[in-house]
Amino acid sequence: MKKIIALLLTLLLSACETQIITVPVFIYDNSDAYMAEFESNIRLAAQPMDYLIRSFNSQNSQIIQNDQIDPFMNKDYPVLMINPVDRLSVYAIIEKAKQNDSTIIFFNREPLPEDLALYDKVYYVGADAVQSAQLQASLIMDLFGNDPKNLNEYDKNQDGIIQAVILKGEQGHQDAEARTKYVIETLTESKYQIEVLDISSANWDKETAQTQMEELIPLYGDKIEILISNNDAMALGAIETLKTYKFFDDLNQDGVIDRSIEPWLPVVGIDGLEVSIESIKQGYLYGTIKNDSESMADCLVQLADWLLKGKSLENFPYTITDGKYLWINYQKLSLEE
Ligand code: BGC
Secondary structure, three states: OHHHHHHHHHHHHHHHHHHOOEEEEEEOOOOOHHHHHHHHHHHHHHOOOOOEEEEEEOOOOHHHHHHHHHHHOOOOOOEEEEOOOOHHHOHHHHHHHHHHOOEEEEEOOOOOHHHHOOOOOEEEEEOOHHHHHHHHHHHHHHHHOOOOOOOOOOOOOOOOEEEEEEEEOOOOOHHHHHHHHHHHHHHHHOOOEEEEEEEEEOOOOHHHHHHHHHHHHHHHHHHOOEEEEOOHHHHHHHHHHHHHOOOOOOOOOOOOOOOOOOOOOOEEOOEOOHHHHHHHHOOOOOEEEEOOHHHHHHHHHHHHHHHHOOOOHHHOOOOOEOOOEEEOOOEEEEOOO
C-alpha cells in the first residue's frame, strides 16, 4: 500500500512539475563581472514568480550559445531571455523564434534595429549608453570644478586642459563605442578642454586592464590627470596597477585613501558594481554610473510574466518605446552625491 501511495505521489509531483513553465536565460559570459551580478539579480527578481528561470553561461561563444538555445526553440518554452554573444548576428535566432512563435527578450547587448524589426514578438531591455557617457562626463566636471576656463588643483600641470587616458570596452559593443565618443563630446560641448593621451581597449575585463596599465604608466605616468573607464571592472583593474606604482598610497595604513593628504589619481567607471561601491568608500574609485541591473532584471522578469499570462502590455509598468525597447535609466554614484 505504502509503495502505491509513494508511486501516486511521484506521479502527481511530476505532473505538477511539467506544468511549471521554464524561462531559459542565456548569459553571453558569466566571467564578466557585470553580467554575473545581472544574472543573480534576474534569479532574485524571479523568485516570487510562478515560472522557473534556468540560466546558461554561453562562455563568450556564439556557437555554444546557439547550441544552448536550440533545445528551447519549441512550444514548451514560449519566452526566452537572451544576452547575445554577438549582438550583430541575432538574425538566425530571430528567424527560428518566428518559425516557433516564441517570444525573445534580448538584453544588455543590443541587436541591430533592422534585425529587431523582423519580428513583432521580440523586445530589448537595456540602458542608453549616451546617457551613461553624459553622466560620467558630469562626474568629471564635478571633480575639475564648475568653471571650464579655470580648472581646480586636479589640473595638475595647470595648463587648463584635462589630460585623460580612456580604457575602452569590447570593440563593437554599443556601450563601448558610445561611452567613449560621448564622454569626450559632452566635456567639449560644456567647454572643457580635454586631451586624450590614449584610448586602450581592455575588453571590459579587470585583468586585461591591469596589464594594459603596465604599458600605459611608463608612457604617460604623471601626465595622466584622469582615467576614464568604460566600465568598473577595468577601472578596478587599473587601480590595482596604479597602487603598485604608488599613484595610490595609503601612507598611514588606515585602509582608506584620504586624497587631501595621500597620493590619489581620479578614476571613473560605469556599472556601480558592489565592489566599486566599496572602492569608492575606501577612497580609491572617484565615482561610477550605476548601470541598473536590478531594475533591468525586474523589468525582464515582469515582462516575461505578462507575456506568459497573455496580458496586454498597454499598462506595463515600464515604458515600451516603438513596441520593442524598454530603457532603464543610469544614475550617478560618488562620495560627493
Ligand atoms: C557593462 C559592462 C559589461 C557589458 C557586457 C555593459 O553594459 O557596462 O561592464 O561587460 O555590458 O555586455
